[in-house]
Amino acid sequence: MTTPSTAAVVTGCSSGIGRAVALRLAAAGYPVYATARRVDTLADLADAGLPTLPLDVDDEASMVAAVDRVVADHGAVGVLVNNAGFALQGTVEETSLDDVRRQFETNVFGLVRLTQLVLPGMRDQGFGRVVNIGSMGGRFTFPGGGFYHASKHALEAVSDALRLEVEAFGVRVSLVQPGPVRSAFADTAVRSIGEGDGPYAQFRRDLARRYSAAYERGATTWAISPDEVAKVVVEAVHSRRPRPRYAVGVVARSLLAARRVAPDRVWDGLVRAQWPTPGGRQSRRRSSAA
Ligand SMILES: NC(=O)c1ccc[n+]([C@@H]2O[C@H](COP(=O)([O-])OP(=O)(O)OC[C@H]3O[C@@H](n4cnc5c(N)ncnc54)[C@H](OP(=O)(O)O)[C@@H]3O)[C@@H](O)[C@H]2O)c1
Numbered sequence: 001m002t003t004p005s006t007a008a009v010v011t012g013c014s015s016g017i018g019r020a021v022a023l024r025l026a027a028a029g030y031p032v033y034a035t036a037r038r039v040d041t042l043a044d045l046a047d048a049g050l051p052t053l054p055l056d057v058d059d060e061a062s063m064v065a066a067v068d069r070v071v072a073d074h075g076a077v078g079v080l081v082n083n084a085g086f087a088l089q090g091t092v093e094e095t096s097l098d099d100v101r102r103q104f105e106t107n108v109f110g111l112v113r114l115t116q117l118v119l120p121g122m123r124d125q126g127f128g129r130v131v132n133i134g135s136m137g138g139r140f141t142f143p144g145g146g147f148y149h150a151s152k153h154a155l156e157a158v159s160d161a162l163r164l165e166v167e168a169f170g171v172r173v174s175l176v177q178p179g180p181v182r183s184a185f186a187d188t189a190v191r192s193i194g195e196g197d198g199p200y201a202q203f204r205r206d207l208a209r210r211y212s213a214a215y216e217r218g219a220t221t222w223a224i225s226p227d228e229v230a231k232v233v234v235e236a237v238h239s240r241r242p243r244p245r246y247a248v249g250v251v252a253r254s255l256l257a258a259r260r261v262a263p264d265r266v267w268d269g270l271v272r273a274q275w276p277t278p279g280g281r282q283s284r285r286r287s288s289a290a
Pocket residue numbers: 011012013014015016017018036037038041055056057058083084085086087106110133134135136177178179180181182183184185186188226
């Protein structure tokens with residue numbers, strides 16, 4: 001019997017979690033293909049000896065080409081880390097549906113399509129690991145984050161279904177649920193909030209401020225490093241019996257636990273106390289101080 005391929009494809013390696021995962025998997029001995037939509041962002045990973053490939057999860061042709069290349073080199077993709085993603089922020093009322101579609105195209109549809117492309121090879125060789133980078137926000141949501149969190153809620157359902165659909169073929173599926181991680185993520189999210197007038201103008205300003213604060217370096221926040229997530233991803237890939245879910249970081253573990261037990265109105269109260277809402281306590285405090 002031939003040894004199954006353990007060649008790993010990691011999406012979104014230009015920065016943050018994807019980059020850290022690529023480096024950690026390579027250090028653990030996996031043949032790693034680091035991918036990004038702009039391959040020039042991977043120059044240092046290429047210098048470190050990792051093969052790099054262009055891969056945009058919004059672009060079918062680029063996904064097919066990347067998978068074909070790994071299949072040509074190794075026979076199959078053995079490990080897929082679906083990491084590429086971003087957070088659209090904005091209120092339900094004001095966010096354009098085009099933006100919502102883009103959010104789902106990248107975070108959900110692209111991930112699903114790439115998974116579909118690698119599964120035949122994994123099934124044929126009777127081995128595969130799929131690790132989806134979800135979020136603690138796959139289990140709850142904050143105002144202003146409805147669509148990003150909806151995309152991560154979708155990954156919860158897709159991962160749960162897929163896990164049982166492919167286990168008989170030797171393919172294991174895990175979902176990683178980080179809390180705040182210091183990467184390019186927060187800047188991208190804050191940029192998506194936008195500016196302007198209207199009924200949510202103060203909320204948008206409060207949201208941008210709160211978001212940035214949650215990711216600042218320093219003793220007052222609990223944001224973790226991309227490498228802490230990468231360690232957990234490698235554990236999921238490496239384990240003979242990976243867990244369905246891995247919550248990463250103290251924020252994710254404590255908020256997920258709180259959400260499991262708190263009734264909706266209690267949860268809403270916790271969110272109001274910690275996160276801006278239109279006309280909420282944080283906004284009122286600010287305007288009375290002004
Ligand atoms: N940071 C957090 O607090 C946090 C918490 C929970 C979950 N997550 C999840 O972790 C994952 C990685 O985020 P991160 O923190 O490492 O953020 P990041 O530093 O912004 O990295 C995001 C990566 O995704 C890539 N990407 C975006 N759209 C893409 C597309 N269409 N095709 C291919 N790649 C694309 C980005 O590439 P470009 O450089 O080309 O934009 C970048 O490489 C995301 O799925 C995110 O939702 C992050």
